[in-house]
Amino acid sequence: MDALTLVGLLTVVSVVVSIVIWLPIANKSRVRRTEVYLSGEPQAHFSIGITEISWAVRRVFERLYSTLLNHVQTGVFNDWFSISLPYLLLLLVLLTVAIVARGGV
Amino acid sequence: MDLADVFGRALFTALVYPGFLFLVVLGLLSQWYRRKLVARLQNRVGPKYVGPAGILQPFADIYKLLFVKELVTGSYSPARFLVYVLTLGIAALATSTIFLPLSPFSFGVSYDVLLFIYLTLYASIAFALVGFGSVSPYPSFGGVRYTTMMLVFEPTVALSLLAMVRVLAPHSLSIYDALGKPRIFEFNYLLNSLIQVFVLVIAGLSFSIALLSKAMMKPFDIPEAETEVAGGYLAELSGPALGLAILLHEVELALYVLLFSNILIPVPPMLPSALNIIVSLVKYVVVLTLIIVVAYSMGRVRLDQALRTLFKMPLPLSILSLALSFLV
Numbered sequence: 001m002d003a004l005t006l007v008g009l010l011t012v013v014s015v016v017v018s019i020v021i022w023l024p025i026a027n028k029s030r031v032r033r034t035e036v037y038l039s040g041e042p043q044a045h046f047s048i049g050i051t052e053i054s055w056a057v058r059r060v061f062e063r064l065y066s067t068l069l070n071h072v073q074t075g076v077f078n079d080w081f082s083i084s085l086p087y088l089l090l091l092l093v094l095l096t097v098a099i100v101a102r103g104g105v
Numbered sequence: 106m107d108l109a110d111v112f113g114r115a116l117f118t119a120l121v122y123p124g125f126l127f128l129v130v131l132g133l134l135s136q137w138y139r140r141k142l143v144a145r146l147q148n149r150v151g152p153k154y155v156g157p158a159g160i161l162q163p164f165a166d167i168y169k170l171l172f173v174k175e176l177v178t179g180s181y182s183p184a185r186f187l188v189y190v191l192t193l194g195i196a197a198l199a200t201s202t203i204f205l206p207l208s209p210f211s212f213g214v215s216y217d218v219l220l221f222i223y224l225t226l227y228a229s230i231a232f233a234l235v236g237f238g239s240v241s242p243y244p245s246f247g248g249v250r251y252t253t254m255m256l257v258f259e260p261t262v263a264l265s266l267l268a269m270v271r272v273l274a275p276h277s278l279s280i281y282d283a284l285g286k287p288r289i290f291e292f293n294y295l296l297n298s299l300i301q302v303f304v305l306v307i308a309g310l311s312f313s314i315a316l317l318s319k320a321m322m323k324p325f326d327i328p329e330a331e332t333e334v335a336g337g338y339l340a341e342l343s344g345p346a347l348g349l350a351i352l353l354h355e356v357e358l359a360l361y362v363l364l365f366s367n368i369l370i371p372v373p374p375m376l377p378s379a380l381n382i383i384v385s386l387v388k389y390v391v392v393l394t395l396i397i398v399v400a401y402s403m404g405r406v407r408l409d410q411a412l413r414t415l416f417k418m419p420l421p422l423s424i425l426s427l428a429l430s431f432l433v
Contacts, residue, residue: 001111001214003214003216005108006214006220007220007223009108009111009112009115010115010200010203010220010223010224012112013112013115013116013119013200013203014119014193014196014197014199014200014224014227015193015196016116016196017116017119017120017124017125017195017196017199017200018189018192018193018195018196018197019192020120020196021125021192021195021196022188022189022192024171025171025172025188025345025349026188
């Protein structure tokens with residue numbers, strides 16, 4: 001018998017034997033229980049639901065969020081004005097450039 | 106002899122003797138012996154109630170697990186097909202016994218040691234798949250730990266087995282010849298080839314250490330460490346899956362110890378006669394006792410310590426033994 005036939009024969013015998021062992025227990029019933037799990041916590045606690053997506057987004061944009069929170073939305077008007085003034089000036093410059101380029105209003 | 110005839114004989118050998126039925130009985134009796142011996146070492150009684158001296162306790166445990174309802178805990182339980190993976194592992198080990206001379210039908214061919222390694226690898230893959238088959242962290246840790254160790258112990262087992270078989274059957278590299286017709290009976294073998302005996306000893310040493318880690322016995326029971334990872338790859342198994350995982354473990358240990366004991370003590374050879382089978386089993390019990398006593402007198406090591414130990418001693422020894430076996 002050549003090696004290839006022998007390897008094939010052994011593999012087929014293994015599969016047949018495994019099916020013979022598996023058949024008596026193949027249709028055993030299963031009991032489903034999911035209430036309490038993993039250190040006493042329910043399983044739902046560990047899955048990411050739709051509500052957790054906002055947390056994920058906030059986590060990804062953490063730098064932007066912390067900048068907005070700490071420098072803009074401080075509740076002090078002057079903080080808001082000092083942040084917005086450069087943007088307002090930039091808008092003013094852009095408007096001037098557009099008017100000049102167009103040759104008048 | 107046509108192919109259908111060969112297939113029938115191979116199927117009988119793999120299913121009944123010395124395959125599945127024989128290995129299951131031997132493995133579960135060995136489990137009882139191990140539990141009893143370890144209990145004695147630790148001043149306990151051990152299995153007691155089922156059968157005389159509790160000898161039927163492992164059989165009762167496995168029977169109960171195989172035919173009880175399986176508890177499914179959401180997505181943490183491994184998929185159903187893993188039960189089949191475990192049976193495939195057991196079947197591959199059972200099929201590999203057709204190369205043992207215990208079988209009344211001769212299947213020994215040249216280089217069958219490679220086929221033996223090919224078949225027995227399925228058991229390790231089944232253990233790793235069961236670990237990775239669950240999203241729960243404990244079996245995943247178990248799977249990762251087992252796979253990490255597998256990268257070292259599988260080559261060690263394969264190389265040292267090749268070296269030992271090469272010493273006992275240098276022309277055929279056949280397990281059948283190494284166990285049934287070992288070269289050690291040749292005239293003046295010991296006087297002319299002391300180096301071969303040396304190779305047998307160091308290959309046996311590296312094989313036994315790698316076997317401890319392959320069988321997840323102390324001090325290498327890291328993949329199923331109860332106090333750290335809650336049983337590791339076994340943590341989410343219940344019912345038939347747990348029963349099959351335990352059975353696979355016992356069958357693997359029984360097969361490897363049976364092979365190793367008869368290679369290490371090649372006199373008298375393993376043959377299908379009743380007396381030789383009894384002698385082979387006596388050798389099995391002696392080597393199993395040694396392995397159990399050595400294993401259970403040690404504590405569990407960490408994964409990095411285990412890897413360092415396996416890299417430092419058994420792996421280089423197995424490479425050296427195989428190299429030396431080719432020199433002579």
